[in-house]
Amino acid sequence: MTGIWDWGYAVEVLPALLRGLQVTVLATLLGSVLAFALGLVLAIVLRARVPVLHRVVRAFVEFWRSTPLLVQAYVIYQVLPDVGITLGSLAAGVIALGLHYACYTSEVYRAGIEAVPVGQWEAAAALSLPRSRVWFGVILPQAVPRVLPALGNYVISMFKEVPLLLAIGLVEVVTVARQLSADSFRPVEPLTLAGLLFLLVSLPASILVRRMERRAGAG
Amino acid sequence: MPVEPMVVLDGVHKRYGDTAVLSGLDLRVERGEHVTLIGPSGSGKTTILRLLMGLEAVDAGTIHVGGRCLTHMRRRGAVVPADEKHARAVRRTIGMVFQQFNLFPNMTVLGNLIEAPVRVLGMSEAEATRRAAELLELVGLTDKTHERPTRLSGGQQQRVAIARALAMRPEVLLLDEVTSALDPELVAGVLRLLRLIGESSDITILCVTHEIGFARDFADRVLMFDGGSIVEDGPPERLLVEPRVPRTKEFLAAVLEGR
Amino acid sequence: MLDNLPLILSSLAAGVPPTVFAAVGGIALTIALSAVAGLALLSRHRAVRAVSRVYVEFFRGTSEVVQLFWIFFVLPALVGYQIVPLAAGIVVLGLNHGAYGAEIVRGAVRSVPRAQYDACTALSLSPWDRMRRVVLPQAVVEMLPSFTNLFIQLLKSTALLSLVVVDEIVRRGQLLVPNLGVGEKLTIYLVELLLYLGLAVLVTSGMRLLERRAAARVGRPPTAARSGFATGVAM
Ligand SMILES: Nc1ncnc2c1ncn2[C@@H]1O[C@H](COP(=O)(O)OP(=O)(O)O)[C@@H](O)[C@H]1O
Ligand SMILES: [Mg+2]
Numbered sequence: 001m002t003g004i005w006d007w008g009y010a011v012e013v014l015p016a017l018l019r020g021l022q023v024t025v026l027a028t029l030l031g032s033v034l035a036f037a038l039g040l041v042l043a044i045v046l047r048a049r050v051p052v053l054h055r056v057v058r059a060f061v062e063f064w065r066s067t068p069l070l071v072q073a074y075v076i077y078q079v080l081p082d083v084g085i086t087l088g089s090l091a092a093g094v095i096a097l098g099l100h101y102a103c104y105t106s107e108v109y110r111a112g113i114e115a116v117p118v119g120q121w122e123a124a125a126a127l128s129l130p131r132s133r134v135w136f137g138v139i140l141p142q143a144v145p146r147v148l149p150a151l152g153n154y155v156i157s158m159f160k161e162v163p164l165l166l167a168i169g170l171v172e173v174v175t176v177a178r179q180l181s182a183d184s185f186r187p188v189e190p191l192t193l194a195g196l197l198f199l200l201v202s203l204p205a206s207i208l209v210r211r212m213e214r215r216a217g218a219g
Numbered sequence: 220m221p222v223e224p225m226v227v228l229d230g231v232h233k234r235y236g237d238t239a240v241l242s243g244l245d246l247r248v249e250r251g252e253h254v255t256l257i258g259p260s261g262s263g264k265t266t267i268l269r270l271l272m273g274l275e276a277v278d279a280g281t282i283h284v285g286g287r288c289l290t291h292m293r294r295r296g297a298v299v300p301a302d303e304k305h306a307r308a309v310r311r312t313i314g315m316v317f318q319q320f321n322l323f324p325n326m327t328v329l330g331n332l333i334e335a336p337v338r339v340l341g342m343s344e345a346e347a348t349r350r351a352a353e354l355l356e357l358v359g360l361t362d363k364t365h366e367r368p369t370r371l372s373g374g375q376q377q378r379v380a381i382a383r384a385l386a387m388r389p390e391v392l393l394l395d396e397v398t399s400a401l402d403p404e405l406v407a408g409v410l411r412l413l414r415l416i417g418e419s420s421d422i423t424i425l426c427v428t429h430e431i432g433f434a435r436d437f438a439d440r441v442l443m444f445d446g447g448s449i450v451e452d453g454p455p456e457r458l459l460v461e462p463r464v465p466r467t468k469e470f471l472a473a474v475l476e477g478r
Numbered sequence: 479m480l481d482n483l484p485l486i487l488s489s490l491a492a493g494v495p496p497t498v499f500a501a502v503g504g505i506a507l508t509i510a511l512s513a514v515a516g517l518a519l520l521s522r523h524r525a526v527r528a529v530s531r532v533y534v535e536f537f538r539g540t541s542e543v544v545q546l547f548w549i550f551f552v553l554p555a556l557v558g559y560q561i562v563p564l565a566a567g568i569v570v571l572g573l574n575h576g577a578y579g580a581e582i583v584r585g586a587v588r589s590v591p592r593a594q595y596d597a598c599t600a601l602s603l604s605p606w607d608r609m610r611r612v613v614l615p616q617a618v619v620e621m622l623p624s625f626t627n628l629f630i631q632l633l634k635s636t637a638l639l640s641l642v643v644v645d646e647i648v649r650r651g652q653l654l655v656p657n658l659g660v661g662e663k664l665t666i667y668l669v670e671l672l673l674y675l676g677l678a679v680l681v682t683s684g685m686r687l688l689e690r691r692a693a694a695r696v697g698r699p700p701t702a703a704r705s706g707f708a709t710g711v712a713m
Contacts, residue, residue, distance in 0.1 A: 004556060066630055066678035067671045068637035071648060075667045082660050163543035164638060174543055178551075187551040195548060198540040206539070274596050303605075311602045321597035324696040325615035334611060335601035367697030387601060 010189040013180050017190065020176030021197050027093055027172065028159040034098025035158070036151060039105025044135065046106065047113060065103040070164050072096050077168040093165035097158055108150045112143035149216055152209035156202050173197060223286050225250040225391060225423040226271065231280035233266055240266045241447045243280070251421045255434040255455070258444030259470060264427040266447075268393045271425070272315045273306045285312055285390055311339065314389030318396045320376040322368035328355070328379050329364045332386050340387070347386070354382040358412055374405030378412055385416070392416075394426040406430070413437065429474055435459050443467045482658055483665065489654055490669050493647035498677070500567050500636045500646060505629055507572025508579050512625075515576060516583025530580065537577035542635055546570045550642045567639040575632045579625065586621035587613060619692045626685035630678050637674075647673055 045057050064072070076099075077092040087095070116139050124134040163174040177194040181187035226248040233241040240263045248254050256264045269275045271282060273289060282289045291298050292305040301309075323331050332351035336342040342350075355361045358378040360371075368376055377397055384392060394413070398406045410433045417424060417437055428434055434441055435455045443451040443458065443466070451464040462468045518530035537545070549570055554560040561569075590613045598608040640649035651666050658666070 063671070063675055066634070067674040068634040068648070070637040070640070071651075071667055071670050071674070074648075074651075075664070075671075078655070079664045079667060082663065160541040163541045164641070166543070167641060174541070174547065178547065181551065186555070187547075188555050191544065191548050191552050195540045195544045198544060199536070202539045203535065272596075272600055274599055307602055307604070310599070313600075315600040317593065317596065317600075319593060321593045323594065323597065323612050323616075324698070325612070325619075335603060338604070338607050338611070339602045369697030384600070 004188065006186070006189060009184070009186060010193060013177075013190050014193065016176050016180060017173055017193055017197060020171065020173035020194075021201070023090070023170065024159065024162045024172040025201070027090060027097065027162045027165065027170065028155065030090075030094040031097030031101065031158050031162075032151075032155045034094060035101035035105050035154065038098060038102035040109055040140075042102055042106035043109035043113065046110065061103045061106060064100060069096060069100045069161060070167060072100055073165060073168050089165065089168050089170040092168055093162070093170045096165070096168075097161065101154055101158055104154055105151060108147045108154070109143065111150075112147035113139060115146060116142045146216060149209050149213040152205075152212060156205050156209065159202060159205070160198065222250060224248060225252070225285060226425070227281075227283040228267070228270075229281045229283075231270065231282065232278045233263075233270060233275065234278055239447070241270075244448060246442075246449070248423060248425060251423055253417055253424045253426065253437055253439045255438035255441045256425065256427045256444060257429070257431075257434065257441060257470070257474075258450075262444040263447040264444055265395055268315065268395050268425060268427065271391070272313055272393055273310045276300075284309055311387070312390045313393065314384035314387050314391070315393040316377070316380050316384050316395070316397050318399050320368075320373070320380045320400075322376055322380055322383070324367065324369055327365050327367060328360065328371075331368065331379060331383050335383075336386050350386060351382070354385055355379075357385075357415070358382045359408075372405060373401045374408050377401060377405075377409050381409075381412060381416070389422060391423045391425070394424065394428070396427050396429065398428070398430060431459060431471065431474055443470065445470075482662055486654060486658075486662070486666055486669055489650050490647055490666070490673060493645060493650035494673060494677075496564060496639075496644055497636050497646040497673075500564060500571065500639055500644065501629075501633050501677070501681075503568035504571030504575065504632050504636070507568060508575040508628070508632060509625075511572055511576025512579025512583050515580035516587070519580060519584040520587055534577045534580050537574050538581075542570065542574050543638060543641065545574055546638055546642055563639065563642045563644045566642065567636070567644055571632055571635055574635070575628055578628055578631075582621050582624040582628065583617070586617040586624075589620050590616045616696055619689075619696050619698065622685065622689045622692055626682060626689070629681050629685065633677055633681055634674065 042057055042061060046054055046061075048054070073093060073096040076096050077087065077089070080087060080092075120138055120142065121134070124138045129137065162170070162172055166172060166175040166178070173194050174191075177187075177190035180190040224247045226246070228244055228246040231241050231244045231246075232239070244263075244267070246267070256267070258264055266275065270277055271284070271289070277290050281291060287309050288301070289306060289309045290301055292301045293299075323334070326334060329348065329351055332354060333342075333344065333347035336347040336350065337344055352361070352364070355364055358381060360375060360378055360382075363371060363375060363379070368379060371379065377400075381397070397413075398409050401409065410430060413426075413433075414437060416422070426434075426437070438455045441453060441455045441458045442449050443462070443464065445466050451458055451462060451467045453463075458467065459471065462471060515530045515533055518526050519534070521527050521530075546567065549561070549566045550563065594612055594616065595608065598612055603612070636646060637648045639646050640652060643649060647670055651670050654666055655663055
């Protein structure tokens, strides 16, 4: 038995942890893409005020973001197979993340869309642009750059929430760390390294987002 | 022995970044004197009041108030820049009223009035409350004692702010465009109050204003500022009526035209 | 299909007290840490700011699950002493959300206008009185809505305690799942989600009450109408 910290063991487990981190990052990126796309759809539905749909979506968004992601992941991973939809851990995890965070990004888009001056809608209407051109040609190109920093912050939040997907069997970095410590009865190195890896990714990412915020604020 | 002036600025320099606002300003204000500062926007009037109140630090020069040095102190025989404690002790004799009132929104009118007397002067709450009642009567707001400041009109808020400054029994009162943020119909009430205070007390008052009519009958002396220095200094009857310096003439013409 | 509903309800309901206990404990710790670390971020002393900054960045930069596992698995290996899972959970909930709360406190204090500081100086109030009597009462009004959101996040995070075998709502559900047949899983999870929704509504209503009171104390109308029934975010 060596001391509190065994450098040899730490170096030994690092490659496995890094492979786990890749999965964490992959899940984050896929989840982000889904959250960005779905959030935009939700925002447009809410904004367009389609009679009944708008109320249903609104209630769902409120409900979904005030309940734990962990339970939502269980629903997607364990309940969907009962109705014939069987998903792997990664797919289920990405959907859970994407759906949960879409409820937040829709709010971000809403704020961004509201920040576009009313005159822009009126100008587009005056030109009789079709509905889709108004959205994708006029409004969104102005709204999206403004909300990028806020979206970036949610990507970082998602990254830190990926580990809870270990509950549905996703072999991400914390799962790897837990397996390693179970095999060796030495939890110190793997779990501490896993924590440091999170810092290593999320600190530069936050600095990047802060820089984006400053630029968005200045521009 | 001549009576020492109440306020003395000696060679005061102040710059913000690259803009030099004051470059070697000298100014003397006698005890009980009412001095009005006029001049175009950006000429440094607010800066002088803020320096006197200790809200800004001088870059060079000294300021004395009531014979005590505000900007510097003695430590082991040497003269060093004043520390926070020293500055606070000298500042206690000075009160200031701001253009935007700056009342504390988390306290009632009464709370605003008794806060500093209780916490700074160590007055009992009962005593401070009694004094506050007198001051509220003076400013005509007895019925607003327990209101929140945000529920008052601008003119009422400014009268509370004046009462709050007076509650500290200042020897020097600094008034920075106290009617500029008010709707026109509320200005007269505040000016009437200031005249009353001017007549009924021996407080030394430095007052920045664009109300030329008020300056004429309130001030003992008017200082015309431009570009951070005093370009003309004289009694209001003379300076405001027959200015000698072209700059003053132009300024007064511009202000009167704005009416 | 709903034959087992009474069993499900009673099992999951038994998980509510631990969940509430963890949430309340976590919130209490969050408030304390937010205040201390938030004010430390504003300290005149560089060292104090630095210590607080490290705490904030560390806990915001790592994952809550990792923090939980670290306290639960690593700490005992280091100090040879296992803390009770629920206590470990509360500590992690508090440390983690306290780091976010510190930034809320810092931002709210800094949002108090410079003019209020000027007024304090003009009245010779001491820095201590200025903070306690003028700045903080105004900052609190500003920070309450953000804390509402933070507490909802914390409430959701209590579900993670099921991973270190605290017998809260989600863990009770996990114990039921293998024993009940196909079709009942959905019922179990729906009941869980509704329980969390109910708790979230409770937190939000409580905080709304506080927000209204606090806003009234500075003579402001309550924060701009916000329509979300559970998370309190405008939609
Ligand atoms: N905090 C500050 N930072 C930078 N420049 C300032 C600041 N305060 C005042 N100034 C500048 O100093 C000059 C004098 O300002 P001020 O004393 O407010 O003039 P007045 O009250 O006569 O209008 C102006 O040019 C103004 O822009
Ligand atoms: Mg001015």
